[in-house]
Amino acid sequence: METPYASYLRLPVLLELQQPRTPAERPAQWADEHFFITVHQSAEVLASQALVDLNRAAEHAQAGKETQAAVALRRVTALVEILEHHLTLLDHLEPDSFASFRPLLENASGCQSSQFADLFHRIAAADLLGRPADALPAQQPLTTALQALRGAVIRWQTRHLLLVERMIGDQPGTGGTSGLAHLRARIDLPPREGQRCRGEAS
Template identity: 30%
Template sequence: MEDEPYLDFPGPSTPYIDYQSIDVLLSLQHPLSEAPAEPTFYVLGQVKELLFKLLYGELCTVRALLDADDVAQAVWTLRRARRVIELLTRTWDVLGTLAPTEFNAFREQLGRASGFQSYMYRMLEYVLGNKNAAMARPHRRVAHVHVQVQEALQAPSVYDAALHLLARRGSAIPDAVLVRDLSAPYESHPAVERAWADQYVAGPGDDTFELAEALIAVAEGFSRWRCLHLLTVERIIGTKSGTGGTTGVQWLRRAAEHRIFPELWSARGLL
């Protein structure tokens, strides 16, 4: 029949295995205990890392598009990035099914390993503009990783690219914002807040209005990710310390209160 799939292929593999490296991917799961719940924790951790990588790549693309004044394509890519964040956030729905006793059955296998040591997550934070040079330190003894993390730390963020775009279009963005140490934490400025508020005057259909809304959608999605992370950890380990030496939920609560693209949030008070 014409609609039958191809079932026979020359060679030792199939095109799908070769294209996606499926055999390699599925060989990378190595839980360290016999605890029934550890595979869930282990595989979801790897899924998150893949999504961090995807999201980092998408945001680097957005940054390049903004540098090239291609706002329409940047907005399109930001909308896709928001969907990736939503998928990432839903991993906590699965991990939240782990009872405290299930997690405790394999927690000691983690040793001092902790999610904050994820270098892809750190690079994601950096491209979003949350620059903290101290958080690059765990990677300094892994040469190829250290190089990537330092490059992300020193590079402009998506938000930097957006502010330079506004400046090119006539917004009064101060030099103190445009020319600064990109590896240092970003400090909010009233002039930037005013500039974003001005973008809302034209309304839907204006490309910088659409950019503002696409950026805030990413910022909101990322905050949802952090908040659900906090709730999931609090549900599973309560007030215990984190495996990497952090204070656990207290550490995550402080992170959940942080807002990326800060003036996009505060500008709403001017409208």
């Protein structure tokens, strides 16, 4: 019998979403791919919440509610920080294990994550809050919150680069980019046009 908790969170649906392509007859590889999928799906859920709060921050800022905007930005920062630490989960996936099921991804890549592309592009934008960042007082809580958020993104990008280096080395990314060289060029705010790809570990 389904509990109210499971019903509220739609757990039966949620827990059916992890569908490895590895045959069940290869249990070790199946478990590794299941882990990989779980980590990435949970990251996408966290990113979706970061976008919700980023929208709220912009709405508050445009309405002149700077305290509320700063609160919302700090929550986005907390989510990005969790996403950075979240990457360490993949340190528990050995490169050889990843290589065993990587062909099953075909052309799928984290580079194609529209949520991460949107999140990081908007955070880097000079007018994230509906007005130029240099128009905000230097020591204002809203400015401080914005700087902290951008710093969190750089830390995510750096941690992601190190992860990719460990997982695939100098191999090309599954999304068709040059891999590490592409990611190194992206650790810069604001990013240059066309460099919104989330990454190459997937």
